[in-house]
Amino acid sequence: MTKEMLKGNVAIAEAAVRAGLNAYFGYPITPQTELLEYLSARMPELGRAFVQAESELGAVNMVYGAACTGARVLSSSSSPGISLMMEGISYIYGTEIPVVLVDVMRGGPGLGNIAPAQADYNQIVHGGGHGDMHPIVLAPANVQEAIDITYNAFDLAEKYRTIVVILADGSLGQIMEPAELPEMKPLLMRQPDWATYGAEGRPKRFLSSINIDPAKHEIFNIRMEQRWQKIIANEIRFKEYYLDDAKYAVVAFGTSGRIALSAVRSARAKGIPVGLFRPVSLAPFPEQALYELSKRLEGLLVVEMNNGQMLEDVIKITRHQTPIDFYARTGGIVPMPEEIEAAILRMVEEPVNTTEHPRDRWLARLSQELIGGS
Amino acid sequence: MVQAALEEQIVYSRPESFTAVQTHYCPGCTHGTAHRLVAEVIDEMEIREKTVGVASVGCSVFAYNYFNMDFVQAPHGRAPAMATGVKRVLPDRFVFTYQGDGDLASIGMGEIVAAAARGENITVIFINNANYGMTGGQMAPTTLPGQQTSSSPNGRDVEVMGFPIRTAELLSTLDGASYVVRRSLHDPKNIRMAKKAIRMAFETQKQGLGFSMVELLSVCPTNWGMTPYQANQWVQSAMVPYYPLNDFKVHPALANFRV
Ligand SMILES: Cc1ncc(C[n+]2csc(CCOP(=O)(O)OP(=O)(O)O)c2C)c(N)n1
Ligand code: SF4
Numbered sequence: 366m367t368k369e370m371l372k373g374n375v376a377i378a379e380a381a382v383r384a385g386l387n388a389y390f391g392y393p394i395t396p397q398t399e400l401l402e403y404l405s406a407r408m409p410e411l412g413r414a415f416v417q418a419e420s421e422l423g424a425v426n427m428v429y430g431a432a433c434t435g436a437r438v439l440s441s442s443s444s445p446g447i448s449l450m451m452e453g454i455s456y457i458y459g460t461e462i463p464v465v466l467v468d469v470m471r472g473g474p475g476l477g478n479i480a481p482a483q484a485d486y487n488q489i490v491h492g493g494g495h496g497d498m499h500p501i502v503l504a505p506a507n508v509q510e511a512i513d514i515t516y517n518a519f520d521l522a523e524k525y526r527t528i529v530v531i532l533a534d535g536s537l538g539q540i541m542e543p544a545e546l547p548e549m550k551p552l553l554m555r556q557p558d559w560a561t562y563g564a565e566g567r568p569k570r571f572l573s574s575i576n577i578d579p580a581k582h583e584i585f586n587i588r589m590e591q592r593w594q595k596i597i598a599n600e601i602r603f604k605e606y607y608l609d610d611a612k613y614a615v616v617a618f619g620t621s622g623r624i625a626l627s628a629v630r631s632a633r634a635k636g637i638p639v640g641l642f643r644p645v646s647l648a649p650f651p652e653q654a655l656y657e658l659s660k661r662l663e664g665l666l667v668v669e670m671n672n673g674q675m676l677e678d679v680i681k682i683t684r685h686q687t688p689i690d691f692y693a694r695t696g697g698i699v700p701m702p703e704e705i706e707a708a709i710l711r712m713v714e715e716p717v718n719t720t721e722h723p724r725d726r727w728l729a730r731l732s733q734e735l736i737g738g739s
Numbered sequence: 740m741v742q743a744a745l746e747e748q749i750v751y752s753r754p755e756s757f758t759a760v761q762t763h764y765c766p767g768c769t770h771g772t773a774h775r776l777v778a779e780v781i782d783e784m785e786i787r788e789k790t791v792g793v794a795s796v797g798c799s800v801f802a803y804n805y806f807n808m809d810f811v812q813a814p815h816g817r818a819p820a821m822a823t824g825v826k827r828v829l830p831d832r833f834v835f836t837y838q839g840d841g842d843l844a845s846i847g848m849g850e851i852v853a854a855a856a857r858g859e860n861i862t863v864i865f866i867n868n869a870n871y872g873m874t875g876g877q878m879a880p881t882t883l884p885g886q887q888t889s890s891s892p893n894g895r896d897v898e899v900m901g902f903p904i905r906t907a908e909l910l911s912t913l914d915g916a917s918y919v920v921r922r923s924l925h926d927p928k929n930i931r932m933a934k935k936a937i938r939m940a941f942e943t944q945k946q947g948l949g950f951s952m953v954e955l956l957s958v959c960p961t962n963w964g965m966t967p968y969q970a971n972q973w974v975q976s977a978m979v980p981y982y983p984l985n986d987f988k989v990h991p992a993l994a995n996f997r998v
Contacts, residue, residue, distance in 0.1 A: 430824025
């Protein structure tokens with residue numbers, strides 16, 4: 366196969382089609398809309414189901430119903446729409462239904478704007494709705510990685526009967542770059558032994574997230590937590606760059622990971638022994654690998670496009686093995702490689718005061734730069 | 740003289756589409772009646788093995804325990820969206836939702852209107868009992884003007900709480916809706932008519948004509964604070980005048996179909 370120029374949103378859509386997508390349900394929202402638009406032509410052309418829903422509430426519940434039949438189902442949205450889907454995500458998780466969702470994050474809170482951001486980290490990685498729950502969350506940093514993750518996401522969701530969220534952002538959704546699409550898998554009408562598609566020649570089944578007896582629900586929660594332990598054991602993914610001899614490291618995911626890589630390269634060119642640790646699975650998070658890495662570092666810089674949501678996890682995971690610094694842009698602003706490089710140099714030249722929270726120093730500096738005054 | 744053995748003839752039995760369990764419904768509640776009618780229709784059409792039901796949130800949340808067929812259970816109000824998902828991937832199956840008036844006409848108004856407007860080829864059984872049964876009898880969109888409920892203790896004041904919604908009339912204005920009628924469950928004659936309507940709704944789906952809904956006036960003696968007898972009387976005297984029993988939309992292709 367050859368590489369072609371592909372836009373992130375379209376590449377994710379086509380990768381899902383080739384993974385054997387039976388049905389797509391979605392609602393327009395920038396910067397995700399091309400995904401829906403592409404599938405509005407592609408799915409009917411292949412005789413597969415496509416519905417533009419009345420809202421994200423509608424879309425996520427269409428996904429819920431269709432996935433209950435055993436079909437491969439996808440929906441996609443962006444931050445405000447994902448907020449609206451939270452109810453359905455919790456129900457789907459509580460019913461153990463495999464589903465794949467794409468969140469192309471934008472600036473928030475509120476209506477915010479349509480520029481790239483990473484501020485859904487908490488709502489997806491630590492959330493996904495009410496109750497004890499853990500969706501699998503995968504964060505690609507380029508179009509090829511987005512394709513590969515999407516293509517395998519359905520197998521992953523079905524393996525654990527759970528939700529896989531592909532956490533992208535407006536930049537990845539909109540960017541065009543050369544990438545290679547995988548081959549088309551045959552379309553199957555799966556009939557797994559838990560699915561509801563009409564009780565022909567077998568006892569009836571029902572699918573529900575209700576467990577009116579707390580004792581039974583406690584057992585359900587424990588069982589799901591055991592499943593999560595298996596997912597932690599098997600599904601952790603991360604990428605390491607220039608870390609073999611590194612004394613410093615940047616930790617960043619998705620688009621900020623991609624930009625940080627440029628910054629790391631130019632800092633290296635200036636002789637600074639710095640590398641990049643890029644978590645691909647945000648849930649399960651590569652905790653052990655990051656902890657081990659932190660033990661041999663002189664400093665660690667967390668870079669995000671939010672006010673430090675993953676930062677809290679990194680602080681918790683590294684257990685003060687190394688000083689932590691923080692750099693971020695937020696609200697739809699994407700950091701430039703030069704800004705991150707400057708932050709790397711600062712970490713090396715002005716070691717952080719470990720008694721204060723890494724966010725304090727960043728907040729003071731950014732407040733001064735952007736708002737002024739004291 | 741040897742008497743010839745009397746031949747037994749079964750005239751009434753439990754539908755196959757009905758599970759042999761006791762329901763949790765209050766004595767006199769017509770949820771059970773509505774379930775039974777749906778089960779009989781599904782038996783008569785011989786579609787039990789090809790049907791997927793969608794339960795909602797309300798007293799009928801456990802409907803899946805009582806129907807002997809595949810079932811899913813939706814978040815509050817979202818049953819029409821879930822049914823859409825099932826039907827779109829399995830267009831040859833029969834898909835129906837079973838929803839209360841809080842579920843369908845309050846929190847789920849968006850989903851039901853959109854499903855009807857899309858002409859989604861599903862059947863909706865809509866139980867209008869003029870209050871929120873499961874949570875203890877609060878005011879619903881269908882609560883009548885002046886009606887006392889646990890959240891309108893002085894009676895529904897339309898100046899403050901607005902007016903009841905006549906759902907069947909409202910949905911019948913949508914081109915995607917092919918069969919929209921209202922019936923009642925308060926006496927045997929009306930129950931027979933309700934069953935015919937449910938059959939028509941499923942036939943609408945069978946013929947691929949699009950959205951069908953039967954609104955059923957139903958009693959909630961527990962939260963109305965009435966005996967079952969009084970409750971049925973109240974449907975006749977108070978509800979039927981406000982919610983006329985009528986065919987609001989019947990697709991021309993159904994005109995010659997006789998149950
Ligand atoms: C999102 C959400 N909000 C509120 C509730 C609480 N709740 C459960 S049942 C119900 C009312 C159901 O009333 P109705 O649809 O009229 O059905 P009935 O019980 O009368 O048959 C409510 C408000 C819920 N389960 N989910
Ligand atoms: S509370 Fe009302 S609607 Fe619910 S089961 Fe009892 S009588 Fe029926």
